[in-house]
Amino acid sequence: MDIAIVRAMVVGGASGMARATAERIAAAGGKVAILDRPGSDGAAVAAAFGGLYFDCDITDYTGTEAVITAAVEALGGLDAAVNTAGGGVAAKTIGKDGSPHDLDAFRSVIDLNLVATFNLNRLQAFHMSKNEPNEDGERGVIINTSSIAAYEGQIGQVAYAASKAGIAGMSLTMARDLGSLGIRVNAIAPSLFDTGITKGLPDEFKAPLTKDAAFPKRMGHPDEYARLAVAIIDNPMLNGGTIRLDAGQRFAPR
Numbered sequence: 024m025d026i027a028i029v030r031a032m033v034v035g036g037a038s039g040m041a042r043a044t045a046e047r048i049a050a051a052g053g054k055v056a057i058l059d060r061p062g063s064d065g066a067a068v069a070a071a072f073g074g075l076y077f078d079c080d081i082t083d084y085t086g087t088e089a090v091i092t093a094a095v096e097a098l099g100g101l102d103a104a105v106n107t108a109g110g111g112v113a114a115k116t117i118g119k120d121g122s123p124h125d126l127d128a129f130r131s132v133i134d135l136n137l138v139a140t141f142n143l144n145r146l147q148a149f150h151m152s153k154n155e156p157n158e159d160g161e162r163g164v165i166i167n168t169s170s171i172a173a174y175e176g177q178i179g180q181v182a183y184a185a186s187k188a189g190i191a192g193m194s195l196t197m198a199r200d201l202g203s204l205g206i207r208v209n210a211i212a213p214s215l216f217d218t219g220i221t222k223g224l225p226d227e228f229k230a231p232l233t234k235d236a237a238f239p240k241r242m243g244h245p246d247e248y249a250r251l252a253v254a255i256i257d258n259p260m261l262n263g264g265t266i267r268l269d270a271g272q273r274f275a276p277r
């Protein structure tokens with residue numbers, strides 16, 4: 024898909040990797056709508072590059088449907104969707120005090136990362152299915168955000184790892200579901216990236232977190248995620264996969 028004419032929705036785009044993606048698409052000429060939580064910096068971020076902004080809490084599944092419809096209308100259609108909104112809680116299956124993992128806490132992480140991502144995807148794909156296909160037969164491309172914790176979750180990450188493995192598990196199946204419509208689906212599985220809470224950490228705290236990386240031994244920069252997202256949008260042969268973006272890092276148990 025030609026990034027210069029793409030109409031893109033970036034969910035979680037007020038900050039971090041999605042913000043860098045929104046800015047990179049806009050700089051290349053694409054039209055961008057950021058969706059993010061009420062109270063986020065999304066409106067200012069979008070205004071800085073002449074983009075659109077919509078308040079959206081992705082865990083409000085019903086409200087999300089109306090926001091997506093409004094955003095697609097304002098964009099004049101939807102060709103690309105990049106979804107990063109998510110998070111997690113740290114708790115072991117059996118805690119230090121001997122009590123079992125709180126089930127509601129587990130469920131809330133699955134709801135935020137997996138159910139809400141699928142809700143976005145089914146609605147994004149619905150709007151993309153209305154497009155006239157381009158010369159390659161493409162109607163759209165969806166990019167979700169997994170994590171290398173999907174493959175090697177650390178101690179205390181059981182809910183997060185399960186939710187991110189669910190996202191990785193959807194890529195090929197959804198790509199197959201949507202192949203006849205010309206809609207591609209991929210996920211990016213980052214290692215540690217310099218965003219959100221990690222952004223402000225001093226270097227001496229960051230260095231041990233990436234010591235297991237092959238090269239470079241550092242956190243990823245948000246724009247490195249953006250560069251991969253743009254490459255996925257651009258390249259029609261990238262489909263059905265979850266691409267590790269990790270400098271060769273494999274998480275140790277802790």
Ligand SMILES: NC(=O)c1ccc[n+]([C@@H]2O[C@H](COP(=O)([O-])OP(=O)(O)OC[C@H]3O[C@@H](n4cnc5c(N)ncnc54)[C@H](O)[C@@H]3O)[C@@H](O)[C@H]2O)c1
Pocket residue numbers: 034035036037038039040041058059060063079080081082107108109110135168169170171212213214215216217218219220221
């Ligand atoms: N930063 C990392 O090291 C790292 C590594 C692997 C995976 N991830 C994944 O990346 C995503 C976070 O992106 P980031 O690292 O750029 O962080 P970030 O905190 O800079 O950005 C996340 C954005 O998502 C928004 N968001 C959170 N919950 C939301 C909700 N319910 N509704 C709407 N928007 C919501 C936030 O407001 C924020 O703008 C998560 O899915 C996380 O699991 C991050």
